Amino acid sequence: MRTLITNIKELIQVRETPLKKVSGAAMAILPTIENAYLLIEDNIIADFGKMENLPTISPEKTIDAAGKVVLPAWCDSHTHIVYAGNRVQEFVDRINGLSYEEIANRGGGILNSAKKLNETSEEEIYNQSKLRLEEVMSQGTGAVEIKSGYGLTVEGELKMLRVIKKLKENYPVEIKATFLGAHAFPTEFKENHAGYIDVIINEMLPKIDEENLADYIDAFLETGYFSIEETEKIMEAGKKYGLTAKIHVNQFTAINGIEACVKHNALSVDHLEIVTDEDIEILKDSETMPVALPSCSYFISIPYTPARKMIQAGLPIALASDFNPGTTPSGNMNFVVATACIKMKMTPEEAINAATINGAYAIGISETHGSITKGKRANLIITKPITSYYQMPYAFGTNLIDEVIIEGKLI
Ligand code: NIG
């Protein structure tokens, strides 16, 4: 099946460096072709270029993109899309003055979601989660990482990962699964951290491996959650099963966690609302992608990742949604990109690189996703007629997406 897109006003290519990510000053560069065509063969980008060089082809389908912008679909490298119910009451409690920490200390927060998840059937969790997946696909997300971490019991974690597996099987979007058993200590292990880590390593991991349910491993490395030493144990155990680490770190406090993650070759370190100069030094020349989650900062009113300082230091940045019931009940990557521009002072070019090729790197799929490159997957956003791609972050509350193509098909 061949689909030809013609008369594209601006074709945003996004180009990866040889390292398959874009860092520092290169983040300001966004290769763009004006008045372009793009040819899709089955699920692959077969060709693209200037309209004046359009070869003679006879496609089965033609899409006229006059006045429109075409760019790679978003690669959202950090979500918790699979969950049960919601946490609207905590939202209102925060408006009335309680902090995220105070709510968690009262048994709310992650433990609240874990209780709901363990009380809900696998089928019901699937039905709730697929609606969120369908929503983010319609908002231009073509690849997504989904974490477990609201089970916190052997059965609960397996249930979540099985739901993610089922989503993988039933939807064309590229999905990577991350095991986040180390998201919080269940109440019964509050005074027995070693006991819960033993459950994670000796009960959960072997079962997950048996059913091949995870691609990555995560932990919430934070004051009051998992310490550096505890997170190191989790990363080492994951490595034995071939699971590379992607770690929640530096959300509320900087406790040298990034150093431990880089030492263990984490693929990404995520959140980074609080970042020290030492953290930046450690990330330089590492293979670890720093991931910022601006919708989380927005929703729970915490600092934004200091993107300017990090880019200035030569670091890459990826942008992701963190879609979850507690700190970010939204998976809209258009809002993430706009918020990165508005609040983190990333330029539109930097933000688009961060939400496409660098997001793809942070889930290990930058060879096949995240840019308009011949041979890569045909995962594309076609906008409505707009003046330029600047309009996307500028008109932050307007849906400017006309069509989304995933694996070569309009969704
Ligand atoms: O990424 N920080 C840890 N985990 C999630 C939020 C968890 C929750 O509140 O449900 C996050 O923000």
Ligand code: FE
């Ligand atoms: Fe998260």
